[in-house]
Amino acid sequence: MERNPTLQALSDWLESTWLGNAFIDQGYWSWPMAESLHFMGLCMLVGSVGLVDLRMLGMARGIPLSAIHRLIPFGVAGFLLNIMTGSLFVLGDADQYIFNDAFRFKLLFLAVAGINMLTFYSTAFRDAKALGPDADMPLKVKLMAGISLACWIGVITAGRLITFYRP
Amino acid sequence: MLGTGIFALPVARQYGEIMEAFFIWLESGSLSIWVRGETGWHMAFPVIIVFHALGMGFLVGVALAINARVLGIAQGIPITIMRRFLPVALLALVVNAVSGVLLLIGYPTKALTNPVFYVKLGCIGLALWNLKWFHTHILANSVYDTGDMPKKAKRLAIASTVLWVAAIIAGRLLAYTYVKLMSI
Secondary structure: OOHOOOOHHHHHHHOOHHHHHHHHHHOOHHHHHHHHHHHHHHHHHHHHHHHHHHHOOOOOOOOOOOOOOHHHHHOOOOOHHHHHHHHHHHOOOHHHOOOOHHHHHHHHHHHHHHHHHHHHHHHHEEEEEOOOOOOOOOOHHHHHHHHHHHHHHHHHHHHHHHHHHOO | OOOOOHHHHHHHHHHHHHHHHHHHHHHHHHHHHHHOOOEEEEEEEEHHHHHHHHHHHHHHHHHHHHHHHHOOOOOOOHHHHHEEEEHHHHHHHHHHHHHHHHHHHOOOOHHHOOHHHHHHHHHHHHHHHHHHHHHOOOOOOOOHOOOOOOOHHHHOOOOHHHHHHHHHHHHHHHHHHHHOOOOO
């Protein structure tokens, strides 16, 4: 298939950046080490955002949402770790990602997860947090928790498939 | 690899030959061929890998959350109620045992001739033992819902985190450190 020239220019530019080249120049082990960190970030994200989502969906009632929510900074740290390592992959070998359908799906799931998160924190979090430890969450909250969990599972699935959809 | 290094020893050589015959037999089997996607469904291997990654996320995720709570993050979580997340970890463990065995059946030579694979298994074994200890001694004791954690629990929470990190690194390195892909 004919490549979009704008995307090709973007891909070429990303690969020409100092950081991308510096990452590749570190040698054979830089890629697997960054991948290992990317997997750890994934586990931190699932272990915080995933568990908060499960709590909102009705699992582990007895834990106040305000208490389990303290795990979120830990997930944010995992997410930032993955933004950093993920950027290194894209800068290091942009061609493999920009023209990769699995990567595009990953970005799509990330975008939906992001919009869902913003909606949750701007419309529902304050009320949900005030509920008691055994509270059943309102349907709206459960829906957003379900979307969040599904999106992160989608991100992991699409992410792991990237290597099988190389252009 | 046969005839070199440790395989130059007669006993080791014989062992190596037996193992190689076993790998050839396994890799020729229909399940192994199916896992590698060589017949029928070519997405078998990627899909198994996806399940393995998802299982890792939920198993290690639950373990890390328990470790974080034990180490003093999110003190407001009654630790006995964290037990209710253990079925998630158990399901993830089953998913990863099944997907892991399938991956092993697909590429037995690749994994079993690589020392890193045994490091990975050892780390997972110790980490699971560790999780079992938390299940019995901490998560079942409501004293720890609000009270201070024993020093031993804190040390084991750090050990657990280190073991899971090591297991993940070893697992990721399997794709980069294998000495032989297949015996057939």
